Amino acid sequence: MSAVLARNSSEEPSSYMEAIWLDIGPVDQLPALGARTLPVQGGEEIAIFRTANDAVFALRDACPHEGGPLSQGIVFGESVACPLHNWCIDLKSGTASAPDEGSVERFAVAVVDGVVELG
Numbered sequence: 001m002s003a004v005l006a007r008n009s010s011e012e013p014s015s016y017m018e019a020i021w022l023d024i025g026p027v028d029q030l031p032a033l034g035a036r037t038l039p040v041q042g043g044e045e046i047a048i049f050r051t052a053n054d055a056v057f058a059l060r061d062a063c064p065h066e067g068g069p070l071s072q073g074i075v076f077g078e079s080v081a082c083p084l085h086n087w088c089i090d091l092k093s094g095t096a097s098a099p100d101e102g103s104v105e106r107f108a109v110a111v112v113d114g115v116v117e118l119g
């Protein structure tokens with residue numbers, strides 16, 4: 001795993017926008033319509049999801065209902081169904097579909113030249 005430092009092109013040092021992007025490997029290593037988890041020291045794992053269209057999303061691997069492992073859910077469209085009680089979570093926003101309520105933390109993720117980077 002390597003880190004990439006990204007900054008905007010502003011001349012003003014005070015306006016630097018620093019972000020650390022972690023290279024977490026080739027997108028092909030993510031199962032289509034599935035997920036892999038990324039361990040977080042001292043915290044809950046992050047689930048990296050891949051849709052049928054190769055879109056990639058990152059959410060905390062804990063359902064907003066009772067903390068079920070979203071990484072073990074079923075990915076459909078741009079949502080995941082939690083394996084415990086079938087709540088549907090929008091992968092873009094991390095929000096549960098109505099009538100359920102709640103949301104899970106999401107993370108910036110990008111695919112650059114076939115490599116998944118987590119921001």
Ligand code: FES
Pocket residue numbers: 063064065066067068082083084085086087
């Ligand atoms: S823990 Fe996910 S639906 Fe209940």
